[in-house]
Amino acid sequence: MNITVFGSGYVGLVTAACLADVGNRVLCVDVDPEKIATLKAGHCPFYEPGIDSLLVRNAKGGRLDFTTDAARGVAHGEIIFIAVGTPPQEDGSADLQYVLAVARTIGQHMADYKVVCTKSTVPVGTAAKVREALAAELAARRLALPYDVVSNPEFLKEGAAVEDFMRPDRIIVGTDNARALDKMRQLYAPFNRNHDRVMAMDVPSAELTKYAANAMLATRISFMNELALLAEQVGADIESVRRGIGSDPRIGFHFLYAGAGYGGSCFPKDVKALIRTGGEHGQSLQVLHAVEAANEHQKQELFRRISAYLGSVKGRTIALWGLAFKPNTDDMREAPSRVLMEAIWAAGGKVRAFDPVAMETTAKIYGERADFTLVDSPEAACEGADVLAIVTEWSAFKAPDFARIKALLKTPAIFDGRNLYDPAAVQAAGLHYQGIGRARLG
Ligand SMILES: NC(=O)c1ccc[n+]([C@@H]2O[C@H](COP(=O)([O-])OP(=O)(O)OC[C@H]3O[C@@H](n4cnc5c(N)ncnc54)[C@H](O)[C@@H]3O)[C@@H](O)[C@H]2O)c1
Ligand SMILES: O=c1ccn([C@@H]2O[C@H](COP(=O)(O)OP(=O)(O)O[C@H]3O[C@H](CO)[C@@H](O)[C@H](O)[C@H]3O)[C@@H](O)[C@H]2O)c(=O)[nH]1
16 A cells, blocks of 8 residues: 655654555655655664664665655555654643644645544544644635545554554554545554454544553553552562562553653653643543652652752762663653753752663753763763662663672762662662662661
């Protein structure tokens, strides 16, 4: 099939590359000429495991191309995906300007039947707005062309995006139109071999399913983070509690890790947007208000602990391992590391940080500053620092040389925002250790 994908970010590019890899001819359209030039030169503008080889293979095979020419994009695809950003506005609602701009572009250029698919995460009612925007453009051209608007939210996780797309748990297709559903089933057939993963439903249910999934996962994390703080007070260990409850199949082990708070481009924004949707319909989502508040509190937790331990961070240097909001990505959107670093700087402290892939993205955000040094190894971050904080659970941090860390730090202490180590082992190596929700020793 001929497919067009508007938006060449994490979702658009992964969607495009995976659809091309099973034989479709996919054209990616983006408004960012630099991004398109990078892609045309065979490079991915961000770090995502497995994407580079897909891009190169499918571009060479003539199944994947990139353009800023929207008219060409509209002409190309029988199915057109909208995979542009939906960032939060001041009031927490999702900003639909990019989605609706693409809808208008499609209306301005289409000349035959199209299935228009919202892949961006959009609030209930957006497919109807896309339909209206498109209809208005067609009316202005005095054309009555057929089209269907389908909701097809994406559930991939950064760092595992290609794998998630290739082997989806489910493929949600929101439509009330049999012809559009049939096209979507054809498109997803190659990802659907062992059992039917396509779940057809009405459009509002599809749109709400996406927010419900993210809000449920964020709720589990905030619940575990609050429980971790309680565990410390009562002398329990959150890791034991996690194993104890996760073994109940009604609860399960996924997304039960206490830590430095959830970040990324999705959970914080989507929880906010769902709260906002609730407000618009007179339905207060009290659980989600609490989930958000608990997360804000949790993101400050490492700073509170470090300040309490040192007395003050003024004039101190904190070594930081991990910058990205999670491992295997260079994405810094809403990363807990940012909250920690900004709090340290505001209090007059300095940061020496290392991350295996996110240092370039971080440098672009913060630029040159006297109180910030990016270094090229975990050990170098500790050189001359007072204490070490860990914010991202990169594999490279999982088995460090504690004796070496002790020798490098002025006040040997580890504040572990991801519970990577056995507290007893770190303390036996002569370092002060604080995880999140770990039993206090001695
Ligand atoms: N990142 C994720 O893990 C993830 C997962 C599932 C769903 N989502 C949702 O998918 C959507 C996209 O997220 P993302 O992380 O890929 O965003 P992103 O910011 O990485 O990429 C968005 C791209 O859209 C482009 N764009 C903006 N306006 C355009 C237009 N008119 N025409 C063509 N391109 C345009 C931008 O230049 C940018 O390259 C969001 O709604 C997000 O919530 C994201
Ligand atoms: O037990 C856990 C699991 C995750 N996190 C944190 O939660 C955040 C989000 O992690 P993750 O969900 O793995 O990453 P995303 O790439 O943001 O993916 C989420 O958001 C996407 C965008 O909507 C969805 O498509 C995915 O299904 C959903 O998992 C990160 O800061 C993690 O550190 C925890 O603190 N504890």
